Amino acid sequence: MVFKLVWENVRFRPVRTMLSILLIALPVTLILTLVGLSRGFVEGSEKRAEGVGADILFRPKGTTLLSSFNGAPLPEKFVDQLAKEPHVAASTGVVYQLVGGAFDSIAGIDQASFIHLSGPFVFLEGHGIEKPDDILLDQYYADQRHVRAGSRIGVLNKDWNVAGIVEGGKLAHLFVQIQVLQDLIGSTGKVSQIYLKLDDPRNIDIVKKQLSAKYEDYPIYSMKELEAYYSVDNIPLLKYFTEAVLGIGVLIGFLVVWMSMYMAVLQRTREIGILKSLGASKGFVMGIILAEAFALGLGGTITGVALSFGTRWLMDTLMPASLPQAIVPDWWPIAGLIAVGGALLGSLYPGMLAVRQDPIEALAYE
């Protein structure tokens, strides 16, 4: 009977029910979208790093694994020096520079050594870098900027010729000649980091040890270490961002549910009076209100999850390179707990008002 009462309550006012569910779904979608963006960014970076095909990463002094993907403080001479180390089969230096905010970076590469180490690009359109103003874009960035091979594109205040569109998943979204980027950012003769490929991956530990002894203070990582390190929790900015989003989501969710349930209880003042006149206890009335809040929280969660697929479609359509959004099923229960918990907490105060309400006043409510 309680289920019937709750079901008929939510069914009886479909517009209010839909609005409440949508309002509860908003923070759920907000949380899932922003967590999905954080994870999509990290996963995209991991995939591109993995796509290089290197075994070891050589980083400038004083940097951490996931810091300073910007600028070029490492002398380029190290590229040749490292190439001569035992078991090193190939080495290439890369210059990174952030473009268009914090989410996209352009990579300056020495095309020959990069291809030697990483293998050839898979071209969807056009050809490789031939001239100083040539730029390669991966398919995501090309889609985002709506350009094709042969188009002109402005990046870092410079006009570039889109020489080719390549399959994504390798190093970066944008590639130019290393010297051009070095000159452009005022780091001539310097690189951001150096990738090494070994003659045999089984030698990674030996080479790492040798290099660490020889190049003291230079962070040296195996790519496996790098991949293991790619997580939101290891990137303080993203970690705090996710936590802040979570906090805001909980707060918005609570306020929204509180307002929604407050209105729902107010609208049903007379009905609560009727239930009380029939002898309904405080616990019974509170139970009905909490059950309804639970139903709305559950509905809001399901709608919020569905809407997060919508936001991913939107991101994929508008900003596939800059804002890749992952679907995060492991966060569905968390978002659900926040929504349902918020709904239950948010309905406590209006519920308490309802159970305390004088039945005579409630029955007189119009």
Added chain:
Amino acid sequence: MSSAPAEQGNAEPVNPPIIRVRGLRKVYQTGKVYVEALRGVDLDVPPGEFLAIVGPSGSGKSTLFHIIGGLTPPSAGEVTVAGRNVSAVGDSGRTELRRKYVSFVFQKFNLLPNLTARDNIRTALHIAGLPTDHFDSQFLNILNLLGISARLDHKPSELSGGEQQRVAIARALATKPAILLADEPTGNLDSRNSLAVLHILRDLNERLHQTILMITHNAEAAAFGHRIMHMSDGRIVESSVQ
């Protein structure tokens, strides 16, 4: 019809009274103003009586109902309903009184608008802790008497005013309460439906010996009661046996 002195409206009870009121007072506070709604009411109602209470607005008849029905506590005095001292119990005690011993029929019907007639009745049964999956034969007879057996699967908005009030009566009787309190039950009905509802109440009283207290403004409606009690300014001023 005989008229008794107004004193405190007591008819000599044939049986021990099912409602016993002594020195009942009720004071409401509206802002800084205190309103004395009841100024010392004494009343005995024997089981099976159909008592009509009449009086102008503000005479205290609704307040008397609300106290007897456990919707509000008295300020002073003693009220015993079906052997329970209502004036001595708290909110939960009054809730139990409404759940088990007293039922209301209101002028505005007060059906739950989102539920069918059947589910309105089942809600009352559920709250009273009674089975909700079927209606017993006695209650099916009541539904037949009320003429709503075929209208049970309709929501209030699909029922006429007269039908809604008959559903409200059915809901009130479903839990077999000791006392039925009807507050202006014909106030929102046309004369034909009013008459039908009054006949139903009298039938229920005669066939089931259901104790009924009915507030009304209408002298014709009051004439359906065994006894008519007049209230004015928070006091019983006249009581006449039919």
